[in-house]
Amino acid sequence: MHTQLVYSRFNRFWHWMQSVLIIFLALTGFEIHGSISFFGFEQAVTFHNTAAYIFLILIALAIFWHFTTGEWRQYLPTRQHLRAQIEYYITGIFRNAPHPTRKTALSKLNPLQRLVYLALKIMVIPIMVVSGLLYMFYRYPQSNGIESLNIEGLRVIGILHTAGAFFLISFIIAHLYLITTGHSPTSNLKAMITGYEVLESEKE
Numbered sequence: 001m002h003t004q005l006v007y008s009r010f011n012r013f014w015h016w017m018q019s020v021l022i023i024f025l026a027l028t029g030f031e032i033h034g035s036i037s038f039f040g041f042e043q044a045v046t047f048h049n050t051a052a053y054i055f056l057i058l059i060a061l062a063i064f065w066h067f068t069t070g071e072w073r074q075y076l077p078t079r080q081h082l083r084a085q086i087e088y089y090i091t092g093i094f095r096n097a098p099h100p101t102r103k104t105a106l107s108k109l110n111p112l113q114r115l116v117y118l119a120l121k122i123m124v125i126p127i128m129v130v131s132g133l134l135y136m137f138y139r140y141p142q143s144n145g146i147e148s149l150n151i152e153g154l155r156v157i158g159i160l161h162t163a164g165a166f167f168l169i170s171f172i173i174a175h176l177y178l179i180t181t182g183h184s185p186t187s188n189l190k191a192m193i194t195g196y197e198v199l200e201s202e203k204e
């Protein structure tokens, strides 16, 4: 076993900022939706809009980071060991079976993580951003509709944005459970805080 830097400083900053923002956007978003009451509707709208702008800046920085560091390669999907990984989570984990894949700094995501995180990056987050921006600006520039996009109402946009919010909340719940399934219940969490993790060496 050896200790290695797995998550760089920006990687950790991006991860924790993203978590806080998504939870805050969910809290304020569901207040706007009418499901909960916490800040009051008007405050919730202001907070949701502000957090959304910060989230957009974070996304721009993260895109820059992924491409300048080559980290985007971590998310290339693979079917190799995918089945084994799913079986591990369904049954293996309860029999103390070994992890089917080995984590390294160059390949820190298992095949299931690659697939789910890629879907978040190219589908769910873009849907949230585009539907959110349309929510904000659907009245521009014609004052009552973007005619070229033929947006007559917010119904579809609202459904997409809310469905995405449910998906993200489900993801967070699953994510919280899955981070406890590393080599020890807290090893993944500690790694995302300190950046360092104890990993198996090549020969082992």
Ligand code: HEM
Binding pocket: 022, 023, 025, 026, 028, 029, 030, 032, 033, 034, 045, 048, 049, 052, 053, 055, 056, 128, 129, 131, 132, 133, 135, 136, 158, 159, 161, 162, 164, 165, 168, 169
């Ligand atoms: C850049 C990203 C985002 C933008 C630009 C954005 C923007 C907006 C806007 C403008 C509204 C309508 C506010 C109003 O009625 O005045 C809204 C509603 C809402 N947002 Fe977001 N949002 C974003 C991300 C998120 C995220 C990540 C979540 C949840 C995890 C979320 C959850 C919600 C929910 C549940 C509603 C209420 C939808 C409804 O009842 O129709 N939003 N968002």
